[in-house]
Amino acid sequence: MNETMVCVVGNVATPPAYRELAAGPSARFRLAVTSRYWDREKSTWADGHTNFFTVWANRQLAANAAASLSVGDPVVVQGRLKVRTEAREGQQSRASADIDAVAIGHDLSRGTSAFRRAGKPESASSPPRPEPDWETPADDTAPHLEQAEPVAAM
Template identity: 60%
Template sequence: MNDTLVTLVGHVATQIDYKETPNGPAARFRFAVTPRYYDRRKESWADGATSFYTVRARRTLALNLAGSVSVGEPLVVHGRLRVREDPPDGEGNRWFSADIEATAIGHDLNRGTAAFRRVVKTDTPLMATQRAAVV
């Protein structure tokens, strides 16, 4: 209820790391977000500093992500922002990282086209067992 929801527009920076876990499919990748602004002195567009985020997806979103996205593609990512503090290193430096627990991911159609293909859900053994128990 008190989550910080964010929507980011950027590019896939790394390969999708897809894994089957005991809790279902999981995927993660690094996402690069570079703001652009108009520099009035130079009278041209310029890039700001790039920020990198680790995007994590679970279940069906992870499975569809792994089959649909490649490095360099422009995406829109929506999800919960999580900021982690890593333990200090040997020199006492503190490191923070920003992760996004994605709830929705899609190609940025301002930068290209996409063809959507609906996934047909099939019965898993667990679903068939649950349905048989109800009857």
């Protein structure tokens, strides 16, 4: 319950690497997040430091991310931040920041996107659900549009 949840906005830096594992699908990619600031001396926006995160996605999110993302895409990633320190023999210890993604989406403030719902695989154990009846039953007591009173213009 005491997890560090983050929301980062950046660009996809590497193509998503997709793998089918025993625990289910998994995908990972690197995310570049560059801070921007207003440079008063030059009266223009300037790029600051760039942080890189490894984003991990699992299950359906992994499959959808691998099918939807490419290098350079502006994205918004929400997930759990995990900072790891790795010590290798004869070298300095290295720290890396990973994000275990809960949600990933294109940043619509920087472009457009077309959403397509992913098809769910049909399971053999569940019978197909009947299609709902969307038709409205005819009701003779309801007023018809032709009989409605005209609305006064304001």
